[in-house]
Amino acid sequence: MASSDRSVGWLRTNQGVAACLVVAMLALLGYLLSQDWVYQQQRDGFRLGFFTMVSALVMLVCVGFTLIGKQKDQATPEMARMRGSDWLRGIAALLTMLVYYVLAWDAHFSQDWVRAILDVIPFTGDFLIWTVVFLTMGMAVLGVRPITSAITAGVIVSFVIFGLFLLIGIDLPQSVIGQLLGTSAA
Amino acid sequence: MKLMKLTALAAMGASLAFAAPAFADSDYPSGTIKTIVPFGAGGGTDRWARVMSSVGFDVFGHGMHVQNRGGAGGTIGWKYMMDQKADGHAILMASPTPVMAALIEKNPPYDPAKVRIAAYYSVMKPTLVAPKGKPYSTWAGLVAYLKDDSNKKLTIGGTMTQLLGPASLLAQLGLEKRVILVPYSGTGKAVNDYLGGHIAMVNVTTSTAVGLADKNAIVVNASSLEYNKKAKAAMGDVPNATTLGLTPFNPPRFVAMHPDTPDEQVVAMGVKMGELLNTKSVKRLIGKLGEDIVYMDSAASEAAYKEVLAEAQKYLPLFQ
Amino acid sequence: MINMDALYEAIALVFTWHTLMWIAIGVTIGVGVGAMPGLTATTGIALMLPLTFTMDQAAALGLLIGLYKGAIYGGSISAISFATPGTSEAAATVFDGHKLMTRGKGKKALLIALYASVTADFLSDVITIMIAPMLALVALKFGPSERFWLMVLAVCLLGALSGSHFAKGMLSAAMGLFIGTIGADPVSSVPRNTFDLWWLGEGIHLIPLVVGIFAMGAMLEKIVEMSTVKQKVQRLGGTVKGLFSMGGEGLSLKEYLSCWKEMSIGLGVGTFVGMLPGLGSTVGAFLSYGIAKQASPEKKIGTGKIEGVAAAEAGNNATVGPTLVPLLAFGIPGSAVAALIGAALMLQGATPGPRMFELFPTVIYSLFLILILGNFFNLGIGRVFAFVYAKLGELPPQVLVPIVMGMAVIGAYSYANNEWDVLVMLVFGIIGLFMRTFRIPEAPLIITFLLAPQAEENLRRGLLINEGDWVATLMNSPLAIGLAIAVVALTYISTRMRISERMTEIADDAEAAEAEAKAEKTS
Structure with missing residues (x-):
C-alpha cells in the first residue's frame, strides 16, 4: 500500500504521523480527565464519561500500534506527496x-x-x-x-x-x- | 380542582378568542409571521405547523412562513427565536422537548422560564398502557401491586416527556422507587420493546394508545384532560390525574414568543391562534392526524406553563 | 384470505393516469433530492406532505413512496460520479463506485447500482407483502439484550472493512465511538463530551459527518492534487471527459447476474435491518457491504468492483418496504420516513395498525401495488437521471470541485437548517482529508458512529431493566445467547480469514512491485 522511499522525511512516515497523533491523544485524554462531567455518576451506576474515555484509550492504543507496528517506516503515497x-x-x-x-x-x-x-x-x-x-x-x-x-x-x-x-x-x-x-x- | 381551574381558564380563553374581533382590526401583524419549528421537517410539531400555516393567510392577512431550525433537542430553534426581533413577527412552535433540554443542560443558551406564551394549541395526555389481565392492568391494581414490597419493581418505557407523567403521579404516592423508568429516544422503539415483552408497561401519546387499546389495558392518563370522543370510545373509562385527586402533568404544545414582546402583541397573537385553530380545515386535518386541539389564550397558557415547568423541574431528577 | 373486491378496487385506483403520473413525479423528485448531498428522503417527503392534503389516496401514496424509493437510489448517483454521497445511505457505495468511475467504468457502476437497488427493493417489497405480520413478530423478539448483541455482531464485521492496516482501521472505529458519545447520555439525557458547547447537546448528526468526511475529504484531496500535479490537469480533464460518452462500457446481463450473491446479501440484511425500528438504510448498506466483503475475499471488494456497489445499494434499498412493517403491523413507525407515510395514511382516513387489513383493505392493497410499481418507475427514471447527472462528471475538476463544495454547504445546512451543522461539516472535512492522506479507512468510523451508541443504549437499558444484573442482561433469551455465540464465531472466522488474506496481499504486493519496476525500466 505504501512506499518505503528513504527520501521521505520521518515526519511523513506512519511512525512520524503516529507520534504527532500520540501527542494529540494524550492531550485529549488530559483534557477529558480534567473535566467534571467525566466522573458524574448516573442512576445506572455508569460514569458519564465512561464510554468517551474507553474510546479515547482505544484511539491511543491504536495510534501506539501504528507507532511501533510493522509498517512504521512506510509512508502512504498521499502523505509523501502532501506539503x-x-x-x-x-x-x-x-x-x-x-x-x-x-x-x-x-x-x-x-x-x-x-x-x-x-x-x-x-x-x-x-x-x-x-x-x-x-x-x-x-x-x-x-x-x-x-x-x-x-x-x-x-x-x-x-x-x-x-x-x-x-x-x-x-x-x-x-x-x-x-x-x-x-x-x-x- | 386543578382541572376546573384549567378548563375554566380555557373556556375563558376560548370565549375571548371567538368574541373579540377588536384585535383583528389593528395593524398587527403587519407582515409575514416567521413560524419557527425547532425540529427537522417531518416530526409531530412540523406537521402541526404545516397544517396551521396552511390557513395562516386567511387569519392573519399575511402568510405564516414555516422555518425548520432543528438540532440539539430543539434548543437551536428556541435560541433562534430569541435572536429574532421582539416585534411579534416570529413565533416558535414549542413542545416540552426544548424545555427539558434546557433544564438538563449545564450551560443552557436560554432560560425556559423567560418566554412569552401566546397560546397553547394542544396538551398531550401521557397515557400508561399495560397488558390485559395483569394485577397492574388498572390504576388501583397498579398502586396496590407497587405498595406490596414482595413484588418485583415494574419497568415503564417511553420518551422522557411522556415518562414524567406516570413518574409524577407515582411520586405523589411515594411509589416512584418501586418502578424503573426506562427512557427511549422515540415512542416507536418503546412500543416495540413493550409489545415484545421486554418492559412491563409503556407510556405513550393518545393516538398511539388508541391503536393499542384493542389488545391492551389503558391504566391511567397522567394529564387533567379528558380524551376526545373517538379515543374514549376506543379506550373506555380511564382515570386521569384529576379524577384521582392528584396534581396532573400536562405537557403542552404552545406558541412561544420572545420574552420582550409587548403584551398586546402576545395577547393578539393568542387570539389569532384561537381563530386559526377554529377554522374548519385545521380542525379536520388535525383530527385526521389523531391529535386534539386544546386551545388556551395567552394568560391561561402562561399560568399553565408555569405549573408544568415546576412539575418537570421537580421530577426530572428521577432520571439522573 | 385476499379480499378480491378490495384488490380490484385498488387496481382501479392505482392504474389511472393520475396516480401513475404522481408516482413518476415522486420518483423524479426523489432521485433529484437524493442526488443532492445533504437532502434526504425524509426531508423530501416532509416537504411534499402538505401537497397530499388535497390529493386522493392513491396519488398521495404514489407521490410519497415514489419519492422515498427514488431518494434512496438517488444518493448513489453522486456517490459514484463525484465521490460525494447524496444521502448517508449511499456512503458505502463510494468505495467501489467512485473507483470504478475513475477507471472509466462509471456507466457500469451507475447501472449496477440501479439494477441492484431495484432488484433488492422489489424482492424486499414482495417479502414485506407476503409475510409482513410474521416479520413484525420476529422484530418484537429483539429487546435490549438481543439488540445489543446484534450491534456487537455488526461491529465485529469491522475487521472486514478496516483495510490493510489493522491498527488504522481500529483507530477509525474508535474515532467513530468517540464522536458517537458526543451528545446526550442515553439513560439520563445529560449532555456529555460536548466540549461545553450547548449546540452539541444532541450530538453530531450523520449528514454533516458523512458530507464532511466523504464529500469534503474527496474535494480537498482533488484541490491538493490539482495544485501539486498541475501539468496533469489538462490530461485529467480529457480522460474524465471520455468517461460518459455513448461508448462507455455498459453492464452485461452476465455481470448483473454475477452479483447475485451480493444482491442476496443486501436483500437479506436490508430486509432485516429495515424491519427493526431505529436502524435505517445507512446501517443496511454498510452491513451488507461488510458481509459481502467478508463472504467473498477473492472478489477483492473495495478495490473498485461492481459487486461492492451491488452489495451496498441492494442493502439500502431493501430497507424501503420492510421499514413499513412495524407501521402496518402495530401502527408504530420504525423510522422518520415511516412516520411520515403513517401521517399521510392518517390524513387519508386510514389509521395504520393491526386492524388495517380488515378496516382499510383498499388502502393496503393500493399501498402494496404502489410499492411494487414504484420500482419500475425507479428503473426508468433512475436510468435517465443517472446519465443526466453523470454528464456533470464530464466537467473538469476545476469546475466540479467548487460546485460540489457549494452543494455541501447548502446540503449540510438545509438538512435541519442548523447553522452549526455547517461548522461540523467543515471540521469533518479537514478530518476527512487527513484520513484520506494517512489512509485511515472511513467505513469503520461510520459503522461505530451509527452502531456503538445504539449498543451502549441497549446495554444500559437492559441493565436498567434487569436492575444491574449483567448475566440476566446479556443472556436474556435463547436468541441473545445465539447472537452472542455468533459474535464469538464471527470473530474467530474473521481473524483466521484476515491472516490468509494478508498472505495473498503480501504476494500481490510483491507481484505489483515487480511489475512496476519492469514498467519503469522500459519507460
Whole structure:
C-alpha cells in the first residue's frame, strides 16, 4: 500500500504521523480527565464519561500500534506527496466555504462581532449573489480560463441550484431575484 | 380542582378568542409571521405547523412562513427565536422537548422560564398502557401491586416527556422507587420493546394508545384532560390525574414568543391562534392526524406553563 | 384470505393516469433530492406532505413512496460520479463506485447500482407483502439484550472493512465511538463530551459527518492534487471527459447476474435491518457491504468492483418496504420516513395498525401495488437521471470541485437548517482529508458512529431493566445467547480469514512491485 522511499522525511512516515497523533491523544485524554462531567455518576451506576474515555484509550492504543507496528517506516503515497502548503490550501478552502456560508445565509452564530461585521457588508443573506461570487472565484482560482467562462458557469449553476430548490420547496436565503419574483419570504 | 381551574381558564380563553374581533382590526401583524419549528421537517410539531400555516393567510392577512431550525433537542430553534426581533413577527412552535433540554443542560443558551406564551394549541395526555389481565392492568391494581414490597419493581418505557407523567403521579404516592423508568429516544422503539415483552408497561401519546387499546389495558392518563370522543370510545373509562385527586402533568404544545414582546402583541397573537385553530380545515386535518386541539389564550397558557415547568423541574431528577 | 373486491378496487385506483403520473413525479423528485448531498428522503417527503392534503389516496401514496424509493437510489448517483454521497445511505457505495468511475467504468457502476437497488427493493417489497405480520413478530423478539448483541455482531464485521492496516482501521472505529458519545447520555439525557458547547447537546448528526468526511475529504484531496500535479490537469480533464460518452462500457446481463450473491446479501440484511425500528438504510448498506466483503475475499471488494456497489445499494434499498412493517403491523413507525407515510395514511382516513387489513383493505392493497410499481418507475427514471447527472462528471475538476463544495454547504445546512451543522461539516472535512492522506479507512468510523451508541443504549437499558444484573442482561433469551455465540464465531472466522488474506496481499504486493519496476525500466 505504501512506499518505503528513504527520501521521505520521518515526519511523513506512519511512525512520524503516529507520534504527532500520540501527542494529540494524550492531550485529549488530559483534557477529558480534567473535566467534571467525566466522573458524574448516573442512576445506572455508569460514569458519564465512561464510554468517551474507553474510546479515547482505544484511539491511543491504536495510534501506539501504528507507532511501533510493522509498517512504521512506510509512508502512504498521499502523505509523501502532501506539503505543508497543501494542508494550508485545504484549510483555506474550508475557510472560504465558511465565509461563503456566513455571507450567503447571513449567519452570525450568535456572535455579536460577526453580526457587527455582517451589518456593514451589503447583500448579506442573498444566496444568489454570494453563490455566484463563490463559484466564480473558486473556478477561477482553480484555473478555469478565460475568466468569462468561470463567470458564465458560476451564474448558470447558481441559478439552476436556486431554481431546483425553489421547485422542491426548500428555503434558500432571500435574494434580490427572489424578491422580484415574489418567491421569498420577508 | 386543578382541572376546573384549567378548563375554566380555557373556556375563558376560548370565549375571548371567538368574541373579540377588536384585535383583528389593528395593524398587527403587519407582515409575514416567521413560524419557527425547532425540529427537522417531518416530526409531530412540523406537521402541526404545516397544517396551521396552511390557513395562516386567511387569519392573519399575511402568510405564516414555516422555518425548520432543528438540532440539539430543539434548543437551536428556541435560541433562534430569541435572536429574532421582539416585534411579534416570529413565533416558535414549542413542545416540552426544548424545555427539558434546557433544564438538563449545564450551560443552557436560554432560560425556559423567560418566554412569552401566546397560546397553547394542544396538551398531550401521557397515557400508561399495560397488558390485559395483569394485577397492574388498572390504576388501583397498579398502586396496590407497587405498595406490596414482595413484588418485583415494574419497568415503564417511553420518551422522557411522556415518562414524567406516570413518574409524577407515582411520586405523589411515594411509589416512584418501586418502578424503573426506562427512557427511549422515540415512542416507536418503546412500543416495540413493550409489545415484545421486554418492559412491563409503556407510556405513550393518545393516538398511539388508541391503536393499542384493542389488545391492551389503558391504566391511567397522567394529564387533567379528558380524551376526545373517538379515543374514549376506543379506550373506555380511564382515570386521569384529576379524577384521582392528584396534581396532573400536562405537557403542552404552545406558541412561544420572545420574552420582550409587548403584551398586546402576545395577547393578539393568542387570539389569532384561537381563530386559526377554529377554522374548519385545521380542525379536520388535525383530527385526521389523531391529535386534539386544546386551545388556551395567552394568560391561561402562561399560568399553565408555569405549573408544568415546576412539575418537570421537580421530577426530572428521577432520571439522573 | 385476499379480499378480491378490495384488490380490484385498488387496481382501479392505482392504474389511472393520475396516480401513475404522481408516482413518476415522486420518483423524479426523489432521485433529484437524493442526488443532492445533504437532502434526504425524509426531508423530501416532509416537504411534499402538505401537497397530499388535497390529493386522493392513491396519488398521495404514489407521490410519497415514489419519492422515498427514488431518494434512496438517488444518493448513489453522486456517490459514484463525484465521490460525494447524496444521502448517508449511499456512503458505502463510494468505495467501489467512485473507483470504478475513475477507471472509466462509471456507466457500469451507475447501472449496477440501479439494477441492484431495484432488484433488492422489489424482492424486499414482495417479502414485506407476503409475510409482513410474521416479520413484525420476529422484530418484537429483539429487546435490549438481543439488540445489543446484534450491534456487537455488526461491529465485529469491522475487521472486514478496516483495510490493510489493522491498527488504522481500529483507530477509525474508535474515532467513530468517540464522536458517537458526543451528545446526550442515553439513560439520563445529560449532555456529555460536548466540549461545553450547548449546540452539541444532541450530538453530531450523520449528514454533516458523512458530507464532511466523504464529500469534503474527496474535494480537498482533488484541490491538493490539482495544485501539486498541475501539468496533469489538462490530461485529467480529457480522460474524465471520455468517461460518459455513448461508448462507455455498459453492464452485461452476465455481470448483473454475477452479483447475485451480493444482491442476496443486501436483500437479506436490508430486509432485516429495515424491519427493526431505529436502524435505517445507512446501517443496511454498510452491513451488507461488510458481509459481502467478508463472504467473498477473492472478489477483492473495495478495490473498485461492481459487486461492492451491488452489495451496498441492494442493502439500502431493501430497507424501503420492510421499514413499513412495524407501521402496518402495530401502527408504530420504525423510522422518520415511516412516520411520515403513517401521517399521510392518517390524513387519508386510514389509521395504520393491526386492524388495517380488515378496516382499510383498499388502502393496503393500493399501498402494496404502489410499492411494487414504484420500482419500475425507479428503473426508468433512475436510468435517465443517472446519465443526466453523470454528464456533470464530464466537467473538469476545476469546475466540479467548487460546485460540489457549494452543494455541501447548502446540503449540510438545509438538512435541519442548523447553522452549526455547517461548522461540523467543515471540521469533518479537514478530518476527512487527513484520513484520506494517512489512509485511515472511513467505513469503520461510520459503522461505530451509527452502531456503538445504539449498543451502549441497549446495554444500559437492559441493565436498567434487569436492575444491574449483567448475566440476566446479556443472556436474556435463547436468541441473545445465539447472537452472542455468533459474535464469538464471527470473530474467530474473521481473524483466521484476515491472516490468509494478508498472505495473498503480501504476494500481490510483491507481484505489483515487480511489475512496476519492469514498467519503469522500459519507460
